[in-house]
Amino acid sequence: MQRSSVTFQPEGKRVEATIDQTLFDAAGKLGVDIQSLCGGRGICGKCRVIVRSGTHSLSHTSDAEERFLSESEIRTNFRLACQAIVKGLDTIVVEVPRQSRIGQQRLLLKGLERPVQLMPSVRRLSVSLKKPSLLDVESDAGRLLRALRKKSGKELRIDYEALKTIPHAVRGGNWAVTAITWMDRELISVKPEKQSENLYGMAVDIGTTKIAAYLLNLDTGEISATVSMMNPQIPYGEDVISRISYIMRDEKNLEKMNRIVISGINELIDEACKKAGIDPKDIYDMIVVGNTAMHHIFLGVSPKYVSLSPYPAVVQSSLDVKARDLGVRMNCGAYVHVFPAIAGFVGADAVADALATGIYESEEMTMLVDIGTNTEIILGNKEKLLSCSCASGPAFEGAHIKHGMRAATGAIEHIWIDPRTIEVGYSTIGNVKPSGLCGSAIVDAVAQFLKTGMIAPEGNFQRSETERLRRNENKPEFVIAWSDESSTGDDIVVTQGDIREVQLAKAAIYTGAAILMKRMKVDFRDIKKVFIAGAFGNYVDPQSARTIGMFPDVPIQNVQFVGNTAGSGARMALLSTQMRRVAEEVARRIEYIELGADPDFHKEFLNATYFPHKETERFPNVMRLMEKD
């Protein structure tokens, strides 16, 4: 009977919470939409809620709350959900304010894709068998394998679950059956011939933030359904490091996180099958890509050591695992093909990016930048490929930014500042009143500050002839939207601290690019093409991104935003086993550079914190445009 009832508004979801449980955990159980970057450890301050009833049944204000909440907020019953612990039996009502909600995220599902020749891992073989007789008593399985060998020339083994269906299938089809084989090596399913349907496969891209899945008809190569969801692991940390920390806290958490992502994928399977009007049993193949942490958690393999220097992965070659061993609910004889990774945090998603952009067979020196909380960069051409991973942090996803938010309804996505009047214009996602800034807006803001001279190349605010630039607790901040324009009733600002976050993030990315160029012995003029991949990349203004020095200074027409190429690469490999071999080969060919081990790392990083860079000669195009304005 040690339970309290907690209701979360405005969703109105109610849950029984036990004594000593936090409001954050209670919300997690219900799937209540509540932001957190740190996974409930009291260090991000994002999970603010207002307790409307039952305050005396909760723990007292914690140190963390005193750090993140103002005195007036504490007086008006603001709490951090992860710090407020249920202590008494009561009816507690909690409001989750708009800023603390994640909202309907805009999920990027499209990506650059190159055509492939249809050559799926599974194929259909129809054979007619001689009925057994007293003079020919070969077993059902032996009879079937013999006929298949005769037809295909291949020696097949039989999946154990498929074996059990053989006697019914051969008789149900009056000895005419269709066998589904995998990689010409294994018989994974047998059906009476007349029941034979299309074969389907699924490509799954497990992102830190979202999971996207594509159901493909393997007979035509067409996409039958596209589905996606927020990664259900988000309540346990918004970035991979928070999730790994969560897993390291308790041995059972790995299994918990694994089950959460597998259940999510099973939901996506059901949703896609419903859309396409097929049965999950008709899905005979699956490709999974994801960054190293998501990849490991999907496999139920500990990501702990990937987060500790020297960052070794547990496994980086591709794997074929029975769907039933993973708990993925598709055809029960089917395999899941887990993409190979390169090394450390340069994961299977980067390999899929390489596949989708074709960088590995490019004639010209090409750079591929997949921007995310971890940014992976690949530089090279068909001769040589180098890669690295940059801990760029979640600033471009709106985290660690005072009014940062995801690219969801109400987020400001683009900003422009009049260089003379310093008047600000902006656009929001969904054309509603703004409630915060998403990554592309932050990049715009910094680029505009730089162009208008509001900030110096070192990043500090300097020009002051506008009331928008003010001091708050003695720290400068710039007002993008006044309280009367915003949906939250507060001014939406960019602080000096926010600019530092952007500096660190872009410096991390540029440093990676610079060290790869150095190792490749090329400079920015040699780079003929830059691919920017990832959800963030698709909304950011390329001029702004180049202005702040996020990537080398190439002509804007040579910068191509390619979207979710991880998903595209996965789809290509789903349709073609040839592409899987290429992926494996490319993963081995791409050399991994551990940035931290490069002697120039610290110098490069420091110089890259300048906008666009301390060595301005590296950004002649940007400098020319700045002078022009």
Add this chain to the structure above:
Amino acid sequence: MQRSSVTFQPEGKRVEATIDQTLFDAAGKLGVDIQSLCGGRGICGKCRVIVRSGTHSLSHTSDAEERFLSESEIRTNFRLACQAIVKGLDTIVVEVPRQSRIGQQRLLLKGLERPVQLMPSVRRLSVSLKKPSLLDVESDAGRLLRALRKKSGKELRIDYEALKTIPHAVRGGNWAVTAITWMDRELISVKPEKQSENLYGMAVDIGTTKIAAYLLNLDTGEISATVSMMNPQIPYGEDVISRISYIMRDEKNLEKMNRIVISGINELIDEACKKAGIDPKDIYDMIVVGNTAMHHIFLGVSPKYVSLSPYPAVVQSSLDVKARDLGVRMNCGAYVHVFPAIAGFVGADAVADALATGIYESEEMTMLVDIGTNTEIILGNKEKLLSCSCASGPAFEGAHIKHGMRAATGAIEHIWIDPRTIEVGYSTIGNVKPSGLCGSAIVDAVAQFLKTGMIAPEGNFQRSETERLRRNENKPEFVIAWSDESSTGDDIVVTQGDIREVQLAKAAIYTGAAILMKRMKVDFRDIKKVFIAGAFGNYVDPQSARTIGMFPDVPIQNVQFVGNTAGSGARMALLSTQMRRVAEEVARRIEYIELGADPDFHKEFLNATYFPHKETERFPNVMRLMEKD
């Protein structure tokens, strides 16, 4: 609330039975020891019980009961458990009389075995890995595989469950680890080197009546524990045909029977591990042998069609199935090697027999007879091998025999009759008062009847100068033990019907032998050795068996009782992968003869029903001895 309480005496077990459930089903739920040959279909009459209380809450006497029970039995509340249906809410007390209990069965575990060179499928490879560094960030798995490749020269794949343990194992052992590999193909387990223990394997022989399991130390080849149990499927039918019928009655019954046998094996694993002081996780390999029906049910594969002409098996080549797919609780990366079968009912146990006896490399013409409810015969030498299966029925196991019982405590096992006085001597298992006749006693009885002229070669009783030979309901029967000697208080008799059962059984076996000899173009004089395998074979008197014409008339010194060679062959294959290859090759080499398809079958069978045979010239040794007596 539709439940009655049923208590079974003398065990005192109580269960809640639902309306319309039979007493037999209620007993099955409790695991009450109650005999049945037909699996509860009312056709064997073996499941007699006495209702001590609550008779009015049971269904009325059925037709089947009127057939099997005498009027006085019906009056004194005897019922067949499978016919008495719970109809009212009451407290029902049921006594299971001694004759209806299976009792503690004598299980034959030893068998002829040939020494093999130790060459198990699993082996231990210890390697030291270089610790990862910023300049060497290969994944844990890649690092391990590379070291193993260097040491063994083999390219290994990794079991999915083993993969998950790698990061902990390599660090737990400070980068010195022991890998367990399977068939030089797959890494199935990884441990810190210092935790490395002996490797164990288990050989399992699933008999229709008993399951025997042998835990072997794969480092020394020694048996660490021997365990056995009655096959827990027995309540669903004593012979394979009853069990197959039970499975055919309802689709769910296959899964039920499969789970029952797997649970039984898991119990044996636990018991053996406790005896040997090891953990089930230390068991890295398992060999399973059994007749075709047991083999199929173990795999969860329908045995339905094996029981219908032309009797095709679902699978007859050997299989390696992950223990976790089968639900067998041993090391979770381990495989179960299921032995190959020959064809039809000549199953994996016959292949194991061949392995243990070495018949496949014999210089001399040899016959191997594995006597059971189905009897398998192999005839040949290193040049050529033929096999067949004979539906000999369960008579030699005491079934279909009026006072027949298994070889359990209280069973008469040997009988001798004074040819002049017709006085009977007998010995019982456990030296207690007799309660019935086991197979060896029945064979003795018939042989003695024949020698003393009590029966004619056609099998009918003929001599009548003894009060032991009498008529009961107008049918002749011979009293072996008088009521005052028996533990049941009834006379123990051999009826004319019992002799007919023996005639059919021995004719079935001899016909198989005869047709194989014909196909091999040899006669009884060419056969230099007869191996008799199976539990029954070990207790039967060879003279008696030959006298009734159960097998060809070879000199008694050339008949060798080899015991449970199915178990021995399984142990040999557990210790040596070379033996597995031999088994596979032998299974393919042994030609299967479908007796029913031979034009001489009916004539041969009819002639073989005579004792010892209609063509007495085929039994010169027996005839000579008969004349001498």
